[in-house]
Amino acid sequence: MKLICGASNQDLLAITDLCAVFAAAGVHCVDVAADAAVVRAARKGLDWAQSRGGIRPSLMVSISDGKDAHFRKAWFDPACCPIDCLRPCRHVCPAEAIGEQGGIQLSRCYGCGRCLPTCPLGLIDEHDQRLELKDLGHLLVSVRPDAVEIHTAPGRAEAFESTVAAVIAAQVPLQWMGVSCGLEGHGLTVEALASELWQRHGCLRRFGQRPLWQLDGRPMSGDVGPGTARVAVALWRELLPWAPPGPLQLAGGTNSHTIRYLSGDNGPAGIAFGGIARKLLQPWLLEAQARHVSLREWPEGWHAALAQAKKLVGPWLLRQPGSQSC
C-alpha cells in the first residue's frame, strides 16, 4: 500500500506531515518527487513516525521517461489578470495553490491541470517539471531512495530504456523498480497497453530487474466518488490476463470506494492513494499551517488526520494479499 505525495508536489511542510500520518496509519511505501528537498521532508516525517513505534515505509521517487502530466506545474502572471476577475482558476484548484490574490504558489501545484481551461483570457500555461536524464544519476546518488518508479507512455520504449540505464548506472541499491503507465489519453486498447508493458518487461529483465507495475487507472482524476473507482478497477480487471509477470498495483482514481468494487476478487497486488489521501488531510494541514505549527505539533489535528488516514488504509491492511506474485 502506497501513499503518493505527487511527482510535482513540493509543499515541504505538508509532505512531512503527510508522510508522518500515513506511515503511522500503516502504508508500506511513500512515493515523492525526485527532488532532494522533498526527499528530506519525506524522511523527516518517516523518522518521526518511526520514533513513535511505527514501521518505516520504503521511500520511492518518481521520474518520467517523457512528457507527463504528473510532472508539470501551472503558471500565470498575476499582473496580467483583470482586477475584477472572479478567479475561476482558484475555485477549481484542489491544492489551494491559488489564493485570493497573486499567482500560483508553485510548491503546492502538482500539475493536475484543472485550472488550465478555466481562465477566460487563456493566461495559464503549463511548465514541464521533469528531472533531466543528465541530472538523474546525481540525484539518485545524493538522495539514495529505496525504490524508483518510472512513468512511461506508449511509444516511448527507447526513452524508457535510456532511463533504466541511467538508474542502473547510478549504482544505488534499489528494492524494486516500478513502472507506471495508463490508458487514458493514448487511444489504445487494453491489449496494446499490455504489449507496451511486455516491452518494458523485456527491457527490465535485460537489466536484471524485477518490475512492479502500477496501472494508472484515472490519472490525476482527483475524484473521490464511486464512478472513478469503478472505472479504475474495471481497467485493472481487463488488463490482468494480458499483463506481463510481476505484481500489478492499482493507482489513479483510487479512493475509499475502490475496495467495494473488488469484492469477490483477490484484488490487485497493491494499491496507491494519491489525490484522495491529500484531500482527506488537507483541512488539517491547512489549519496547522494557519496556526504556524506542523500537524505533528498539534495533537488535536494529528489525531483527527490520523483517524481519516486509518479509515482509508485500514480496510486494505485487513485484506488478504492479492493472488499475483513476481
Ligand code: SF4
Ligand atoms: S489546479 Fe492543479 S495545475 Fe492548477 S494550480 Fe492547482 S494544482 Fe496546479
Ligand code: SF4
Ligand atoms: S482566471 Fe485567468 S485572469 Fe482570472 S485570476 Fe485566474 S489566471 Fe487571472
